Amino acid sequence: MTPVLLDHTALLALGKGHRQLSGFVVAAAGGRGVLQVPALSLTVAGGERTYLAEHVASLPGVEIEPLDLPAALAAGDLLRAGTDWRVTQAVHLARPTLDHPVGRPLISFEPQLYVGTGIDPITPTDS
Incomplete structure (x- = not known):
């Protein structure tokens, strides 16, 4: 099962009761x-x-991906390339790896933050 990533904009929408994201939480x-x-x-x-943050971290089925050394190093590279610091770890996690050869889908309500990163986030349409 391929994990789906939620960036900070998706978390804020979830906190406001976004129905589709809430459904994802129930499914997870x-x-x-x-x-x-x-x-x-x-x-x-x-x-x-x-x-x-406390609410999201307490949700069953939601995994928090740590900012480990590989992620921190990748984030630094992305910062130097001009990527907004708020999305650097999300970009790193969404990129292809050995465990996720096609990358991981990323949900964001501000897809413009990912321009030039090679990541094309999914933006849900319903509220």
């Missing part, structure tokens, strides 16, 4: 999907909305 809690949240995205969302 029931073992029918995997949602992953980059730790840096969780930090950004938590900085914008009080208690959102």
